[in-house]
């Protein structure tokens with residue numbers, strides 16, 4: 134007897150609805166797009182279609198592992214938690230504890246609901262995550278301009294007339310910090326309705342090939358290009374901000390240093406193209422600028438993200454239909470509180486890098502482990518992360534992890550990072566877990582909500598939420614029900630808050646009304662009820678019950694202007710020229726006249742890959758999804774290369790197979806990230822090992838305001854194999 138069930142795909146930011154067929158044993162026999170999902174409307178990609186394979190991967194850990202010397206043995210859950218407790222008790226000073234959170238935490242309920250209490254319980258400021266290897270510049274720019282790091286506008290894809298996209302390749306990634314199932318279809322629709330798509334990228338990606346225009350740009354120079362556009366807007370009298378702002382004059386002054394003619398040699402973009410793009414952007418009926426990973430993981434990542442929003446503001450396109458808009462997620466807290474956003478509230482111990490969003494840069498994690506002194510990291514907890522492959526200069530981190538006194542990993546795999554752990558706690562299968570996209574729906578191009586309850590029983594295994602909650606209790610030394618504590622605290626605050634919808638009501642009565650079979654579900658129910666569409670907030674009827682009754686999800690409407698609700702700056706205005714960023718402009722000016730490196734390295738993404746997560750799923754690896762170095766044929770000829778070449782950087786060298794292609798600029802080479810599984814315990818991944826690009830990247834190079842790692846624009850040299858280079 135088979136069953137048909139529906140759930141959200143948890144494998145990327147597009148949040149597609151899936152329709153699964155399960156056999157009697159709970160095995161997935163087919164995966165299709167859910168045609169009744171109002172947001173994704175049946176769209177699916179090869180990763181989603183492989184969900185069953187991923188979920189039942191025979192290499193997934195089913196039981197905790199405890200290290201004994203160089204060997205591992207399976208253990209019961211109580212024994213494993215006792216080992217963690219004993220390891221933590223050996224730490225005399227909690228400043229020596231660090232936690233690293235991998236990117237999948239943005240895709241799980243456990244990550245959204247239990248990581249914050251866990252970090253608090255650990256009592257350390259040594260928090261690191263994939264955010265500083267990815268999108269921290271976006272958070273910093275939004276925090277400084279709009280007062281909240283999650284106030285990240287997204288292009289109103291379905292209505293815009295003009296989209297300028299930089300460093301993003303949604304035909305492979307399916308979108309990032311812009312939740313849009315069937316991103317390719319939405320871009321095609323933009324063009325069909327007469328809109329114009331311009332893609333700026335050092336590679337002619339599949340997205341660029343779809344566009345009306347592709348502009349090659351030298352890696353790492355987006356901030357110069359964007360300043361050239363801003364300069365042109367002022368010069369041509371095309372500045373029409375639609376909102377009151379602070380700092381317009383400072384931006385005008387800063388932009389004077391970057392006329393198109395001055396930035397053209399550095400960016401490789403002709404001055405006349407820069408001027409034309411600025412005019413097109415300003416005169417389109419509606420327009421949006423959207424920039425993503427290629428622009429974030431660069432030396433001037435935060436300046437680039439800031440200038441993207443400056444352009445959206447200056448052209449009058451921020452917070453209006455067809456422009457760059459803010460989503461209104463169903464679980465958004467009803468009343469926003471807190472101090473204005475700030476960075477650098479504390480610094481990293483060794484390199485003095487600034488805290489951002491409560492985190493320290495992953496680029497300095499190895500320093501903190503290796504460097505003796507008070508607060509030296511000796512205990513590490515990783516949750517769903519593989520920084521040995523994903524952080525800059527991974528081999529150094531690999532060596533540093535060997536120095537730790539104790540390491541715990543919450544992870545389904547024994548991989549390049551977790552192999553260093555003393556205890557590994559595996560979460561259950563995807564289909565045994567409930568799913569709600571707390572984080573990603575805050576960046577959706579249409580307001581939408583959907584909950585997927587667990588499809589299969591846990592069979593005695595703790596849920597990931599229970600694992601993290603238990604670790605929080607171990608770390609805090611407290612006993613009791615974490616969810617009950619969090620729920621009571623939220624209800625207490627809500628009942629004391631004027632205008633919350635439950636002001637003055639009885640906490641016990643409200644608590645008793647919550648539904649849900651688990652603590653995580655009850656917390657979701659509470660957040661939905663108190664949220665902007667919630668039945669308790671007095672503006673809707675949303676609750677967990679309503680989502681369970683609508684398994685395909687609910688459309689909550691097109692994005693609407695809401696800047697007044699979103700802005701949390703002390704001035705109550707958009708801060709167009711934050712001090713930290715204006716100061717960083719000097720750094721940008723200082724590099725303008727420098728001679729660029731002859732060859733630079735960039736990353737790339739493949740539709741069948743997602744960081745290091747999916748290289749153990751047979752149907753997703755191989756073919757075009759292999760670890761090759763893309764290089765322009767002119768460079769192959771100029772350097773006398775064969776089928777393989779040696780790539781050298783300041784940090785290491787790799788021998789790689791070449792993929793000559795004229796889709797990449799001369800002087801630029803591209804290697805995908807997340808590979809390097811030569812010694813992996815994952816059988817499929819070990820058969821397709823590739824090499825880790827992070828053997829070449831440099832952990833000492835960071836974007837100054839955010840501390841984000843630099844993966845794009847890394848200087849390298851290329852030589853034929855067999856040629857010995859004098860050091």
Ligand code: SF4
Nearest residue numbers: 142145148149178181
């Ligand atoms: S695009 Fe993303 S969410 Fe949609 S099916 Fe593919 S992996 Fe899943």
